[in-house]
Amino acid sequence: MHLANGSAVVTGGASGLGLATATRLVEAGAAVVVADLPTSDGSSVAQRIGATFVPADVTDPAAVGAALDAAERLGPIRALVHCAGRGGTVRLVGRDGSPGDLDLYETLVRINLVGTFNVLRLTAARMAANEPVDGERGVCVLTASVAAWEGQIGQIPYASAKAGVVGMTIVAARDLASRLIRVATIAPGIFDTPILDRFSDEIKDGLARQVPHPARLGRPDEFARLALHIVDNPMINGETIRLDGAVRMQAK
Numbered sequence: 001m002h003l004a005n006g007s008a009v010v011t012g013g014a015s016g017l018g019l020a021t022a023t024r025l026v027e028a029g030a031a032v033v034v035a036d037l038p039t040s041d042g043s044s045v046a047q048r049i050g051a052t053f054v055p056a057d058v059t060d061p062a063a064v065g066a067a068l069d070a071a072e073r074l075g076p077i078r079a080l081v082h083c084a085g086r087g088g089t090v091r092l093v094g095r096d097g098s099p100g101d102l103d104l105y106e107t108l109v110r111i112n113l114v115g116t117f118n119v120l121r122l123t124a125a126r127m128a129a130n131e132p133v134d135g136e137r138g139v140c141v142l143t144a145s146v147a148a149w150e151g152q153i154g155q156i157p158y159a160s161a162k163a164g165v166v167g168m169t170i171v172a173a174r175d176l177a178s179r180l181i182r183v184a185t186i187a188p189g190i191f192d193t194p195i196l197d198r199f200s201d202e203i204k205d206g207l208a209r210q211v212p213h214p215a216r217l218g219r220p221d222e223f224a225r226l227a228l229h230i231v232d233n234p235m236i237n238g239e240t241i242r243l244d245g246a247v248r249m250q251a252k
Contacts, residue, residue, distance in 0.1 A: 012084030016193030020220035058115035112161030173238030189244025
């Protein structure tokens with residue numbers, strides 16, 4: 001998919017995987033809209049990398065629509081990279097014997113899974129109106145996690161949601177094939193992003209040692225490089241690609 005004269009939307013683009021991807025997309029010649037929460041550093045980040053910031057909660061159709069409007073003012077939307085999401089811990093039975101927190105479970109599934117569906121459906125509807133370029137109207141790259149297969153204890157809402165994104169991918173690709181829109185997903189392993197900032201260097205070093213090769217945390221730019229390759233390669237469709245250094249997560 002050629003990005004020249006087109007726009008791209010990156011959700012969760014104010015930090016981590018999303019920021020690295022937004023930066024790469026700008027360098028590739030796309031007009032980029034960074035969509036992230038109003039409380040994020042999106043405004044300053046977008047100014048620094050040459051993008052446009054639109055505050056948006058991915059579960060809010062109106063807010064996502066405003067981000068897509070901003071992108072279409074810059075050019076037809078040719079690429080979506082959906083990185084927005086959050087983690088949280090829920091045990092099925094708490095230390096005091098109480099059942100797991102249903103409200104938190106629903107909140108995390110809503111952000112990570114329902115939010116993905118919301119962004120995908122709204123973006124695909126805009127892409128479907130594009131004029132094809134080299135047989136394509138657009139590309140949507142979603143973000144899952146290795147937790148979709150090997151969620152650790154306490155990750156049940158996150159693992160549930162990311163498994164849902166994996167299951168969504170081939171169905172979405174088949175659904176949108178007649179519209180000339182591709183859908184693929186990246187499932188990252190342990191990456192050095194702000195989500196790990198709450199952990200000590202000792203804990204992060206321990207996580208890095210779990211990765212067979214390279215024995216380190218993933219770098220956000222490595223995610224971004226794969227996202228850009230998916231956008232560029234027209235035969236990548238309906239696939240979830242693990243980006244994890246061959247790690248297989250343990251139970252805890």
